[in-house]
Amino acid sequence: MPKKRVPGHEITKHQVLRRNLCFGCGKDNPHGMHLKFHYHEESNSFVARVKLPQRYWGPPKHAHGGIIATILDEAMGKVNKLKHVIALTREMTVEYLKPVPLHKPLLVEGRAKYARGRRHVNVGEIRNEKGEVLARGRAVFVAIDPHKMFAKYLKRKQRKA
Numbered sequence: 001m002p003k004k005r006v007p008g009h010e011i012t013k014h015q016v017l018r019r020n021l022c023f024g025c026g027k028d029n030p031h032g033m034h035l036k037f038h039y040h041e042e043s044n045s046f047v048a049r050v051k052l053p054q055r056y057w058g059p060p061k062h063a064h065g066g067i068i069a070t071i072l073d074e075a076m077g078k079v080n081k082l083k084h085v086i087a088l089t090r091e092m093t094v095e096y097l098k099p100v101p102l103h104k105p106l107l108v109e110g111r112a113k114y115a116r117g118r119r120h121v122n123v124g125e126i127r128n129e130k131g132e133v134l135a136r137g138r139a140v141f142v143a144i145d146p147h148k149m150f151a152k153y154l155k156r157k158q159r160k161a
Contacts, residue, residue: 024074037078045111046078052102062099072137075110076122087141098134105129118143
């Protein structure tokens with residue numbers, strides 16, 4: 001299955017910042033998760049393989065629910081790249097079906113459900129190595145213009161670019 005590496009939130013057309021400090025996927029965040037998603041053309045989805053370390057402990061030997069939600073948010077958010085938009089999560093639901101184990105191989109996948117105007121609805125799953133769905137999510141994202149929304153946080157030189 002062909003894979004394409006898709007870094008953080010960088011989209012050349014909308015490049016605003018040089019560093020990616022995103023907690024989920026940011027390579028420049030020393031305390032982040034450093035999730036690495038790849039695009040799979042056949043399934044038209046973004047996929048990551050992860051093993052969660054002890055620091056994400058929730059119930060004994062399993063991941064904290066907030067970490068599970070973060071992983072699903074990242075997977076579903078990556079899908080917006082297919083439409084070349086930067087979109088923020090407006091709302092998200094998570095179904096915690098089975099405990100997500102620490103230190104075990106997991107497969108995370110995000111797919112588009114539909115898009116209407118600026119509204120993008122995506123779905124995601126976390127599966128164990130047997131293929132069992134441990135958690136699933138659905139999220140609504142709203143496409144934004146990052147230059148307008150975040151202009152006050154940029155240096156003057158970056159605003160002019």
